[in-house]
Amino acid sequence: MKHDFDEVVDRKNSNSFKWDTTPHIEDVIPMWVADMDFKAADPIIRALEKRLRHGVFGYAHLPDAYYDAESNWWQKRHHCRIEKEWIVFSPGVIAALAAILQAFTEPGDHVLIQSPVYNSFYSTITNNGRKIMENELINDGLSYEIDFDDFEAKASDKRVKLFILCNPHNPVGKVWKKEELERLSEICLKHEVIVVADEIHRDLVFDGPPYVPFASIDSTNSITCTSPSKTFNLAGLKMANMITANEAYKKKIKQALLANGVPDPNVFGVEALIAAYNEGEEWLDQLLVYLKENRDYFVSFLRERFPGLKVIVPDSTYLMWVDCRSAGTGSEELSRRLLEEAGVRVNEGIIYGNAGEGFIRFNIGCTRAVLADGLGRFEQAIAAMK
Template structure:
């Protein structure tokens, strides 16, 4: 586990999460530890580094396109890892997941169309819809004693009333960490079938699944209006700045139409570094991933136990997948400004404000835990101390935060 517990070098201010200007805009200070971006601090698997080094040492970069090798690696990976049968001939490579969704929205929806998302939702979904001049239709998840659930009746009502023809579905769900069950997804698909709704399924966290849960891809369902963003070397292997996105559908008509559009804009090529690194990751990186999953689950256990002992009022939603943890600070009784002061200024924890995800309650925040345990322990100790100190009468004021609409990642 020492490979995952090494400290990160945040002197690399080129990393988005560490850029002083970004931190200042979000937190009104640069003196925070950046837990707000959904990427990793871990060094990537050795086979990835070896392949990148091979290309660097080669020193020759003539044109070469090997996306089919990536598709074969993805197909074999999902067969072995998840029991899915995905044809290597049904993938379309795009520059990234967000650009893939942006292209899909523009090709298969019209201006003014309603696009349904389940809130709280990854904030870029709403940004993508709005920037395409489509209308965001929110279907709030139910938050009860069992965690987050889909409000199927409410969702169907929204589809009918708002004449929704497209849905962006996220599994595993960001930011709540829910891994939707096969039964839950079946209900979503049945509702979509009844109302002829196209489902764009964001499945980029599909390999970050914790013990006791299993991933169910929408590509395994018998419905011809499903397009999935699947196979993410970024989320699975920490290749966030050197990876592409991969779109998959079983529908031949949708596949050909989308591929034709992407190829016409010359967006399907990628580059040698991302291509060969991705193949190395999916062919030789499984042991690294298994080790990281154990490390992440141990981190969740540590956070949960620490919160129970030092911050019992803090609600920790147990993630079933992803390396994001969703918190509810409501029972601490802080005002919105008091909470920002305690978390951002005193504890110096750069958590993502819940408002970014459409959370109605400002007391929700998201934390990326794909970092060293040392960082986690220091931050939570500082948080507990800050809460104790505040409750003794030490108060402050904060004027942050940016609402996240300008971010192109995270």
């Protein structure tokens, strides 16, 4: 069945974090937080409707069908075998990261991340009293590469206990290659650093390099975090999984979840994950076509109208990372002006670390009409700044 990604769903007044939280500005195009404006796939909606009609919403448990759906998806979509016993539920990837930090590090320990990177890595590490060690990615203007010498120097620092990999990488849209992951894995093994692979964006990969699961390289010195939430736009249903073949790691993570009082699964999240992974593939394939067209539209627009701004063309995700340093303002000031003067809400690059200063992250997981409106407003705002 063909899904209509151009269909406009009015998300205002739906308690949407993306659409309903911009104070004082009525007419806003939200191109910030990473959720998409598309309706979920029909099989997911049907599964939720069926569960809703049941009418009783007591505590849920995870049936075999849940574990089957997760492990089958790894196999059929990513050609990677994982055992059902390796899966540990969490209500979100950030909740998973917090539990992992508590399980494997002590306050004051350092955690390695590759900046610019997803802002909640910073906050989750520091909120838990741990310290950040940054391995800054090298930006050659078109893409980003790993500085392996710097990575090894930092991984060998005895204070570093964990490395959080973002694969594919938010915000730079990079899909890491097998050789790169192998090298990271070797270095981490050598220096006894545990790898946490945040692979929440793994399904949103275009026709560039294929996504390689870190677990296909090393499933023992690693914990991989996944969720259908980005792929199928289900972030509000709160479900994610941690995968590790290491029994001792699994035990420690479970203890940390218990200590945090992490809740049982949400009844709707369970149904949604099963339906998404078992029946959502057709929708996802169509979504990827639409997102790629959005990406190409965005890139052509910016390159044509603003040759001074450098757009990183992502291999993955619906997040566009734009080097706006030539605009002459910091990313906070630029974002503020885009919001106040043009009604476009974006993410300022500085929240992804100092390496993001002067950059803006745009979410293009929206209808083409909204994208065109957002870009038109962006153009006006930049023109007014000259």
